[in-house]
Amino acid sequence: MADRKEKTFRFVIVGGGIAGVTCVEQLSSQIPSADLALITAGPHIKAVTNYKQVSKTLEEFDVEEQPSSVLEEKFPNLTVIHSAVKSLDTQSHSLETTDGRVFGYEKLCICGGGRPKLLTQDNPYVLGIRDTDSAQEFQKRLSKAKRIIVVGNGGIALELVYEVDGCEVIWAVKDKAIGNTFFDAGAAQFLIPSLEADKPERAALCKRTRYTTEEPAPGGSQTFTADRNARRQGTGPTEAGSALGPDWHEGIVLRGAEQGTRRVSLEYQCEVEQIFTSEELLKSPQQTLRPENGSWPVYVQLTNGKTFGCDFVVSATGVVPNTEPFLHGNNFALADDGGLQVDDHMMTSEPDVYAAGDVCTACWEHSPMWQQMRLWTQARQMGWYTGRCMAAHVLSEPIELDFCFELFSHITKFFNYKVVLLGKFNGQGLGLDYELLIRCTKGQEYVKVVLSGGRMVGAVLIGDTDLEETFENLILNQMDLTRYGEELLNPNIDIEDYFD
Ligand SMILES: Cc1cc2nc3c(=O)[nH]c(=O)nc-3n(C[C@H](O)[C@H](O)[C@H](O)COP(=O)(O)OP(=O)(O)OC[C@H]3O[C@@H](n4cnc5c(N)ncnc54)[C@H](O)[C@@H]3O)c2cc1C
Ligand SMILES: NC(=O)c1ccc[n+]([C@@H]2O[C@H](COP(=O)([O-])OP(=O)(O)OC[C@H]3O[C@@H](n4cnc5c(N)ncnc54)[C@H](O)[C@@H]3O)[C@@H](O)[C@H]2O)c1
Secondary structure, three states: OHHHEEEEEEEEEEOOOHHHHHHHHHHHHHOOOOOEEEEEOOOEEEEEEEEEEOOOOOEEEEEEEEEOHHHHHHOOOEEEEEOOEEEEEOOOOEEEEOOOOEEEEEEEEEOOOEEEOOOOOOOOOEEOOOOHHHHHHHHHHHOOOOEEEEEOOOHHHHHHHHHOEOOEEEEEOOOOOOOOOOOOHHHHHHHHHHHOOOOOOOOOEEEEOOOOOOOOOOOOEEEEEOOOOOOOEEOOOOOOOOOOOOHHHOOOOOEOOOOOOOEEEEEOOOOEEEEEEHHHHHHOOOHHHOOOOOOOOEEEEEOOOOEEEEOEEEEOOOEEEOOHHHHOOOOOOEOOOOOEEEOOOOEOOOOOEEEOHHHEEEOOOOOOEOOOOOOHHHHHHHHHHHHHHHHHHHOOOOOOOOHHHOEOEEEEEEOOEEEEEEEOOOOOOOOOOOEEEEEEEOOOEEEEEEEEOOEEEEEEEEOOOOOHHHHHHHHHHOOOOHHHHHHHHOOOOOHHHHOO
């Protein structure tokens, strides 16, 4: 490959997502004269706009798809190459694209992102959602659908079940409560009433210091409908709430073939056992697999023994890092989740190769309050820091791990509530060695604080609590809070004054 090099760049970045684009921006601003190439498979790049630093570690921004010419106009030394990388030879420092061109690099950053980890790879009735195209395909199929099954319990599932209208949604989750990647069962209970839109309730304050929640029985189910007049079905607690859409599909109408109400049925603590087409199902000798009335194109048998027919299945079951084109013939260390291992300078195990965003796994010794999650925020932070590391290395300057990796922080929206997650928000890695303080005002806010040894180590803030900055400080300064006890969450005390 080495002798076929069309050109050698000082820096090559692969991937036009948030991580790659932020890395390009950072490198270009630090070394404006450097010859730099961005190789990306898609026609567009993803840009961060309206960036706002909310507090020391919390940030908010929009993500916009833009033509790559915007980036080239801004940075004259940048060449954007629209092609996918087919292979990499780290020894000769060169990569080949699918259109047969070979480029050399002095330093390379891989920002290839991830792809949906689908329940099954080759079933036309199983969809994943990742990019604009897959979101549009989902929208198209949904417009003709009467019933879909959503499998998974993370970010995408939470957004979809809330957003889809005019189509029955059966939501199969592995866990005892919804949204397990982001919350605990208490927060899930706070959010569940929102699945029944248009039912305003007067807020009633309740302060709890002990963590107790009602959970559905194993294999239990609950049904929620946005229809004001509809009766609740199934088992378990249900309450009322309200509705709105998440940012990624703003502007896309997510409506099924039916008019009117949204209806979500939850199947707890179950996974997908098998997926059948209607023909396969009719041939099946097993009585348990007989469909209910009506004929659906596809049937899903769950591990709780139930079988549901539907128009298609959404597999919202996480992502796998896009590493394949880079591995063959090289010696990359991979993490258990399949990501390229990176150290505290975002360097992979191969010389002069860095990685950032969803494709990599942070393998340095983490700060006690930080963990990796595959999110826009972290893709931006990693891309930015990697750009700084690459520049520092060529300029022989020292560089230390950035402050943004001190504390995990994420702002998002679920079920139309602002959600802020800080530190070890679910007591991750703390075993049983922590205590929770919870304040919950139905329909308004849910505040959970995780304390370990009397010090705050994490928090979940749902609603407009205005507590994020104070709690961020308390986590960062590790003040002993033992003497404040439950007063810490007393809504009648202005907590900011308290700590002045
Ligand atoms: C539906 C959905 C909603 C989400 N919502 C949120 C949210 O609300 N908040 C949040 O924080 N996070 C959210 N995320 C997660 C977030 O989008 C990702 O963590 C983030 O985009 C990762 O950025 P990245 O740059 O690492 O990868 P990507 O954005 O996936 O970019 C990868 C880039 O690499 C290119 N590429 C891949 N392979 C090659 C190759 N071989 N050669 C050349 N180019 C290649 C691709 O074309 C793409 O441009 C959401 C994800 C999804 C799917
Ligand atoms: N608002 C947000 O912050 C937001 C919104 C959407 C997506 N995202 C991000 O986008 C990426 C993709 O989202 P996602 O929801 O697919 O991933 P996710 O990692 O958030 O959630 C995956 C879920 O699927 C479940 N799961 C995994 N394998 C399963 C199986 N075989 N059967 C049943 N359940 C299974 C997991 O338990 C988990 O609940 C993630 O990195 C996520 O963090 C973030």
